[in-house]
Amino acid sequence: MFEKELDEEQYEAVTKSQGKTLVIAGPGSGKTRVITYKIAYLINSGVKPQEIMLVTFTKAAAKEMLQRAKIVSKSNLEGITAGTFHHVCNLFLRRYGSTIGLKPNFTILDSEDAKDLMESIRSQLIPKSERKTVPTAKQLLSIYSYMNNTLSSLKEAITRYNPRFLEQEHTIEQILIKYQQEKQAQNSVDYDDLLIHTLHILSTSKSIRLRESERYKWILVDEFQDTNIVQFKIVELLSTVHKNLIVVGDDAQSIYSFRGARFENVLDFQKEAETFKIQTNYRSSQEIVNFINEMLPKKSIKKTLCAKRSTGIKPFLVQVFDHYDEADFVANEIVNFQHNGISLNDIAVLYRAHAHSLELQLELSKHNIPFKLYSGLRFTETAHVKDCMAFLKTTVNPEEKISWIRLLKLVNGIGNIKANNYAEEISKIGYSALDKIKEKSSDFKKLRETIKNTLTVENPGERIKIFYIDFYHKKMEEKFEDYKDRREDIERLIEMASFYKNTENFIGDILISESYEMRNEDNEKEKVTLTTIHQAKGLEWKVVFILSVNPGDFPHIMSLRENNIDEEERLFYVAITRAKDYLYIIHSIGGSSRIFYGNDYLIRRGKSFIDEIPFHLVEHLEYGVEK
Numbered sequence: 001m002f003e004k005e006l007d008e009e010q011y012e013a014v015t016k017s018q019g020k021t022l023v024i025a026g027p028g029s030g031k032t033r034v035i036t037y038k039i040a041y042l043i044n045s046g047v048k049p050q051e052i053m054l055v056t057f058t059k060a061a062a063k064e065m066l067q068r069a070k071i072v073s074k075s076n077l078e079g080i081t082a083g084t085f086h087h088v089c090n091l092f093l094r095r096y097g098s099t100i101g102l103k104p105n106f107t108i109l110d111s112e113d114a115k116d117l118m119e120s121i122r123s124q125l126i127p128k129s130e131r132k133t134v135p136t137a138k139q140l141l142s143i144y145s146y147m148n149n150t151l152s153s154l155k156e157a158i159t160r161y162n163p164r165f166l167e168q169e170h171t172i173e174q175i176l177i178k179y180q181q182e183k184q185a186q187n188s189v190d191y192d193d194l195l196i197h198t199l200h201i202l203s204t205s206k207s208i209r210l211r212e213s214e215r216y217k218w219i220l221v222d223e224f225q226d227t228n229i230v231q232f233k234i235v236e237l238l239s240t241v242h243k244n245l246i247v248v249g250d251d252a253q254s255i256y257s258f259r260g261a262r263f264e265n266v267l268d269f270q271k272e273a274e275t276f277k278i279q280t281n282y283r284s285s286q287e288i289v290n291f292i293n294e295m296l297p298k299k300s301i302k303k304t305l306c307a308k309r310s311t312g313i314k315p316f317l318v319q320v321f322d323h324y325d326e327a328d329f330v331a332n333e334i335v336n337f338q339h340n341g342i343s344l345n346d347i348a349v350l351y352r353a354h355a356h357s358l359e360l361q362l363e364l365s366k367h368n369i370p371f372k373l374y375s376g377l378r379f380t381e382t383a384h385v386k387d388c389m390a391f392l393k394t395t396v397n398p399e400e401k402i403s404w405i406r407l408l409k410l411v412n413g414i415g416n417i418k419a420n421n422y423a424e425e426i427s428k429i430g431y432s433a434l435d436k437i438k439e440k441s442s443d444f445k446k447l448r449e450t451i452k453n454t455l456t457v458e459n460p461g462e463r464i465k466i467f468y469i470d471f472y473h474k475k476m477e478e479k480f481e482d483y484k485d486r487r488e489d490i491e492r493l494i495e496m497a498s499f500y501k502n503t504e505n506f507i508g509d510i511l512i513s514e515s516y517e518m519r520n521e522d523n524e525k526e527k528v529t530l531t532t533i534h535q536a537k538g539l540e541w542k543v544v545f546i547l548s549v550n551p552g553d554f555p556h557i558m559s560l561r562e563n564n565i566d567e568e569e570r571l572f573y574v575a576i577t578r579a580k581d582y583l584y585i586i587h588s589i590g591g592s593s594r595i596f597y598g599n600d601y602l603i604r605r606g607k608s609f610i611d612e613i614p615f616h617l618v619e620h621l622e623y624g625v626e627k
C-alpha cells in the first residue's frame with residue numbers, strides 16, 4: 001500500500017510508526033503528505049475513524065489534511081476527531097466540564113470578550129488615580145496567558161513579560177483571581193481555560209483519563225515543535241492506554257516561544273519515542289537546499305536535506321548601503337521578474353519585524369507594484385503613524401480640523417466634543433487659539449508647547465522627533481501594549497522624514513503613496529506578498545527576499561541583548577526554506593541610526609547571520625552607493 005505515492009522515508013514513517021513516534025520532517029519534505037497517508041493507512045488497516053484524533057496548528061490545516069485523507073483512503077472519515085487543540089479541548093469539556101463545575105452550555109470568551117471582562121475588573125478594583133501603573137487589560141491577559149500556557153508562576157510570567165510590573169505583583173494577582181471567579185460565575189471559559197481545564201480533568205480523574213484514552217487508539221499531532229507544555233501533557237494523557245502517539249514536526253522551525261511554545265518538547269519526546277526522519281526536499285532548487293543544509297540551527301537535531309529538484313541558481317547575498325537602497329533594490333528586482341513573466345503572486349518579501357517593510361511599502365507604491373500584507377497594517381494606516389502624521393499636518397495647515405481632533409484627543413481629559421470645539425476654534429483663528437483654550441492639564445500645556453517649538457523647525461524629521469520625545473512617547477506607552485515595536489516605526493518615520501527639506505513635500509509623498517494603494521486595493525489580482533517570517537510559516541514562493549539581515553534588526557535587538565539567539569536562528573531557517581527558485585538575503589552596511597537607543601554601534605557588532613554564511617554557496621551582489 002502507498003509505495004508509489006511516498007518516498008522511502010515517508011513510506012517508513014507512514015507504515016512503521018506505532019507507539020510513541022517522533023517524525024522529524026525537514027522543510028519541504030512533505031509533512032502534510034505523511035499525516036494524510038498515515039490516516040489513510042490506518043483506515044485501510046481497519047482502524048475506525050472515531051478511534052483517531054488529529055491535532056493541527058490551524059483549523060485550515062486540519063481541513064486540508066482531512067480532505068486529502070478522504071480521497072486517499074476512499075472513506076468519508078465520519079467520526080474522526082480533528083482540529084486545533086482548542087477545538088479538541090472544547091469537545092472534551094462539553095462532555096466532562098461538569099466535573100469541575102462547568103454547565104454543559106458554557107460559553108467561550110473570544111479574545112475581545114476576555115479583554116472586555118478584564119478591563120471591567122481592572123476598573124472595578126483599581127482606583128482611577130492608580131491605574132496608570134497597573135498593566136492594561138491586554139497586558140494582563142498576556143501575562144495570564146503566558147502563565148497558563150507555560151505552567152509558570154505569576155512572578156515568572158511577569159518577569160518574562162516586563163519586569164517593571166513586578167512591583168505590581170500583588171495587585172495583578174488580585175485582578176487575575178477576580179477574573180477567574182468572574183468567568184466561573186458567568187459559566188464561561190477563555191481560550192486558555194479550554195486547555196487548562198482539560199489538562200486538569202485528565203490529570204485528576206483516572207476514570208475519565210482511561211475512558212478517553214481507551215477510545216483514541218491513535219493520536220496524530222502536526223507542528224509538534226510549536227506545542228506548549230500543556231498541550232504536550234494533554235496528548236500524553238490522552239494516549240495513556242494505547243500509547244500510539246505520532247507527532248510530526250521540525251524542531252529547527254520552532255518559532256513561537258514568546259507564546260509559550262516549547263522547543264524542548266521535541267527533545268523530551270525524542271528520549272522515549274522512536275524517531276523517523278524525512279529529509280527529501282521537494283520544494284527548493286539544489287543550490288538553495290545546499291545552503292539550507294549549512295544553515296541548520298545549531299541546537300537542532302541533525303538532518304541533511306536531499307534535494308529532489310534539479311539545479312538552479314545560488315542564493316544571492318546582497319549588500320546594500322541602507323534601507324533605502326534595500327527598498328530600491330527589491331523594487332527593481334521585482335520589476336525585472338515581472339518583465340520576465342514571473343507572477344507577482346510568486347514573489348514574497350520576508351522580514352523579522354513589520355517595521356522593516358516600511359521603506360519598501362513606499363517604494364513599491366512609487367513603482368506601482370501592488371502588494372498584500374500578511375502582517376500588520378499598512379504603515380500609513382497604523383494608529384501611531386497616523387497620530388504623528390496628524391501632528392505634522394497641524395504644523396503646516398492649522399485649518400485642517402480632522403488632524404486637530406485626532407491630536408487633541410490624545411490629551412487626557414479631552415474627548416470628542418471638546419476636541420471638535422477646539423479644532424473649530426483653531427481652524428478659524430490659527431495657532432493663537434491654542435493660548436485661549438482653557439485646559440488646565442499639564443498634558444495639554446505640554447502639547448501646546450510642543451507645537452509651538454516645532455513651528456520654528458524646518459526639517460519634518462526633526463519636527464516628529466520633538467513631538468515624539470516631548471509628548472507622544474508617553475502617550476504611546478499608555479495607548480499601546482506593543483509600544484516597543486511601534487517605537488521602531490516612529491524611528492523609521494523620523495529617519496525617512498529627515499531626508500526632506502520641507503514638511504509639505506514629505507506629507508505629500510506619504511499620503512500620495514497611501515492613496516495609490518487604497519485605489520488599487522481590490523481590483524488588482526496579482527500581488528507581491530509582504531510578510532513577517534512568523535506569518536510565512538508553512539508557505540512557499542518561487543522568489544523570496546529576506547530584508548534587513550543586520551544585527552539588531554535580524555537577529556532582533558532584544559535577542560542580542562539577552563544573548564539568546566537560538567530562536568532567531570530558527571526563524572532565519574524558516575525564512576530561507578520558503579524559497580523555491582530564487583532566494584535573496586539582504587543586509588546593509590550603513591544600517592539605520594537608532595535615534596532613541598543611541599547604542600547602535602554596540603548592537604551592530606553583535607552576531608550577524610551573514611558571518612555564518614559559507615561564501616562559496618552564495619552569489620555576491622552589491623547595490624547602492626555611500627551617501
Ligand SMILES: Nc1ncnc2c1ncn2[C@@H]1O[C@H](COP(=O)(O)OP(=O)(O)OP(=O)(O)O)[C@@H](O)[C@H]1O
Nearest residue numbers: 005006007025027028029030031032033282538539
Ligand atoms: N513523495 C512526494 N512526491 C512528490 N512531491 C511531494 C512528495 N512529498 C511531498 N511533496 C511535495 O513537496 C511540497 C512540500 O510539502 P509540504 O508543504 O507538505 O512540506 P512541509 O514538510 O510541510 O514543509 P515546511 O515544514 O517547510 O512548511 C508539496 O508541494 C508536496 O506536494
